[in-house]
Amino acid sequence: MICSVKQSVSPTINGSDLFLRKKSYPARPVLQLVPALRKPERLGLVSVSRPLHVNSVEKLSFGSVRYREDRIKCEAYEAADQSKPIEPAETKSEAAQKLKIGIYFATWWALNVVFNIYNKKVLNAFPYPWLTSTLSLACGSLMMLISWVTRIAEAPKTDFEFWKILFPVAVAHTIGHVAATVSMSKVAVSFTHIIKSGEPAFSVLVSRFLLGESFPVPVYLSLIPIIGGCALSAATELNFNMTGFMGAMISNLAFVFRNIFSKRGMKGKSVSGMNYYACLSMMSLLILTPFAIAIEGPQMWAAGWQTAISQIGPHFIWWVAAQSVFYHLYNQVSYMSLDQISPLTFSIGNTMKRISVIVSSIIIFKTPVQPINALGAAIAILGTFLYSQAKQ
Numbered sequence: 001m002i003c004s005v006k007q008s009v010s011p012t013i014n015g016s017d018l019f020l021r022k023k024s025y026p027a028r029p030v031l032q033l034v035p036a037l038r039k040p041e042r043l044g045l046v047s048v049s050r051p052l053h054v055n056s057v058e059k060l061s062f063g064s065v066r067y068r069e070d071r072i073k074c075e076a077y078e079a080a081d082q083s084k085p086i087e088p089a090e091t092k093s094e095a096a097q098k099l100k101i102g103i104y105f106a107t108w109w110a111l112n113v114v115f116n117i118y119n120k121k122v123l124n125a126f127p128y129p130w131l132t133s134t135l136s137l138a139c140g141s142l143m144m145l146i147s148w149v150t151r152i153a154e155a156p157k158t159d160f161e162f163w164k165i166l167f168p169v170a171v172a173h174t175i176g177h178v179a180a181t182v183s184m185s186k187v188a189v190s191f192t193h194i195i196k197s198g199e200p201a202f203s204v205l206v207s208r209f210l211l212g213e214s215f216p217v218p219v220y221l222s223l224i225p226i227i228g229g230c231a232l233s234a235a236t237e238l239n240f241n242m243t244g245f246m247g248a249m250i251s252n253l254a255f256v257f258r259n260i261f262s263k264r265g266m267k268g269k270s271v272s273g274m275n276y277y278a279c280l281s282m283m284s285l286l287i288l289t290p291f292a293i294a295i296e297g298p299q300m301w302a303a304g305w306q307t308a309i310s311q312i313g314p315h316f317i318w319w320v321a322a323q324s325v326f327y328h329l330y331n332q333v334s335y336m337s338l339d340q341i342s343p344l345t346f347s348i349g350n351t352m353k354r355i356s357v358i359v360s361s362i363i364i365f366k367t368p369v370q371p372i373n374a375l376g377a378a379i380a381i382l383g384t385f386l387y388s389q390a391k392q
Contacts, residue, residue: 108349115323122316126320130178141285168261173280187245211260225379229381229383348385
């Protein structure tokens, strides 16, 4: 082990007197400084059997002999030919970053589970997915506008070009959001998320045949368990509904295009993940509202609302508010986490999120599941995990 010496002395110390302590010693060049360090009996400071590595000498000048303080700092070197001290395995900043990411993931999963539970409760009592989807976007947009006005969050600096690029992303996001809500209004939450775990297959197929991108062989092989698991789960679903199945499939395709448009259009844009999703929600709300009115309409909403209130009571209002708030929060946290983690880590976190939603919804809603159906879900989720590994 080699030690580095850090000495700090007063500005008036004579260099030769410091190391030799003899006024009569003949004048020597400053180069004598390092050899003198090998005489510990004269220094009285440190003794080593190997060469010393001088890190720095502070406040050293050559004048009359006078001492104020001597400070020595020894740092372990991994080998004699290395010039950098050994760094700790994990610094405090790295530990804090890992803790921050862990909090993001835990919050993301918890908010997503709560949203899916309340969303399903609302749709069971109020089967109008277009209005439910609109309320989710409206609530998030209102929350972000209030935070910008009150300066709780800093408003993004955008221009016409930003909103122009955001428009196709918002269209895809709107279609995916409504399609997923339609799916959950027709089938169990667990089944919707099992089918949605097949999104990587759509991503590869779209990128390959429409964009001309190529992937390594392991990526294509990982699609086999994804497609096979989703097919097995769909074939053995006790409460299968074609509208619910197609809604989940359309949602997968729409979100793939959303990701593609987002990656291509937002390169070089200095908008945080939180503000980016807020702008996306606002534009999606403007796109969705006229379609929701045309497809369902205020008359159907009023009749359905009265029925839900009479059956559920005032708690129904809380369900609607909760599903709207938690929808925005879980998406906002997921976009914020993208600023902190790599795409691979995000994909793994998304896979674990689906597992938590599937398991919790089965437990809470007491969804009947056959062993073969559970096996299909497990295979599909495993394929999603393998895809995220092979993609990197």
